[in-house]
Amino acid sequence: MAAAYGGPEVLSVTTVAVAEPTSDQVRISVRAAGVNPFDYKVYSGMFGTDPENLPLRLGVEAAGVVTAVGADAVGPAGPIAVGDEVIAYSAPGAYADEIVVPASSVVPKPATLSWEQAGGLLAAGVTAVHVLEAIGLAKGETVLVHGASGGVGLVAVQLAVARGATVVATASKAKHDLLRDLGATPVAYGPGLADRVREIAPEGVDAAADLVGTDEAVDVSVELVPNPLRIATIAGYERGSRAGIKLLGGAPGADPGTEIREAARLQLTEAAAAGRLRVVVEGSYPLREAAAAHREIAAGHTTGKIVLVP
Known part of the structure; x- marks a missing residue:
C-alpha cells in the first residue's frame, strides 16, 4: 500500500486482517494481480492528495481461488462456491495475499489461461x-x-x-x-x-x-x-x-463507461476461453517488489501486461 503521495518509493507491504465475507461477498486467495497505470497514478497525486485517503490500498484486478463465500454470493455467471478459480474485477486492494470483494465482481477464470494471464485480463x-x-x-x-x-x-x-x-x-x-x-x-x-x-x-x-x-x-x-x-x-x-x-476512464470529467465495462467481463472471458483472445504477459514481480513493477510500466515500454504474484 501507499502510506504517502509520491513515487514508487512510498510503497510498502503491510500486514492487515482480512474480514470474513458478508452475505454478498467472496474471499479470494490471490494467485496474480494485474498492474495498471491507474495504480501508480492514484498515489502520484494525479487525482488529488487528500491525506484523509491515506494509506491507499492498490490494485483493481486479481485472479485466485475462492476460500469463503457469503450466503448470497452470486456473480454475473451464477452462484460462487469455495474452491472456484475466479477473476475479480473491479477488486479494490487487489495487491494482496487475500481479498474480500463483492460477488458481483467475480467471474469464472478460463481454464485456458495461466494465473498471470487471468490476473491481467480484465482491467x-x-x-x-x-x-x-x-x-x-x-x-x-x-x-x-x-x-x-x-x-x-x-x-x-x-x-x-x-x-x-x-x-x-x-x-x-x-x-x-x-x-x-x-x-x-x-x-x-x-x-x-x-x-x-x-x-x-x-x-x-x-x-x-x-x-x-x-x-x-x-x-x-x-x-x-x-x-x-x-x-x-x-x-x-x-x-x-x-x-x-x-x-474515457476514471479521471474527473471522463466517461467511466460502467455498464459497458461490467457487461464486457463475461464477453472477454468467453473469448479467452475459446482461444479468440490472446493475453500477453511480459513479466511478473513478487508482491513485495511492486515498486519495481510500477517503475517498469511508468516507463511506457512494456508489451502487454505486468502482474504481481503474492
Missing part, C-alpha cells in the same frame, strides 16, 4: 471494449490505435480485427511482428506519423483510439479523423479536452 480488456464502443467502430472501417503494444492496446487490436476493421497500430519497431501476428498493420510513432498513416490508409481513417496519452497521439488523430467524436483517449485528458474528443 485492460474492459477498457479496450469501452474504447471501441465509444468510437463506434464497425466492420469495414479503418481505426488508428496509438500505444497498440500495451495491455489495453493488444486487446483493442484483437477486438477491432474481430469486428472486421482495418487496424493501423502504432508501436516501436521491435513490437511490429507481434502486431502483425494479431492482424494489424504496424507503424512507428514519432515525427512524420501522420504521413506514414496516410501511406498505409490512403482512403482515410474513420476512428482513432489514444491509449498512450501523448500529445502526438491526440494531434495526429485529430488531423486524420474527420469527426472528433470518433476519437477517444484513456490518458491524454488535458490535450484531449481541448481537442473536443471523448475522454
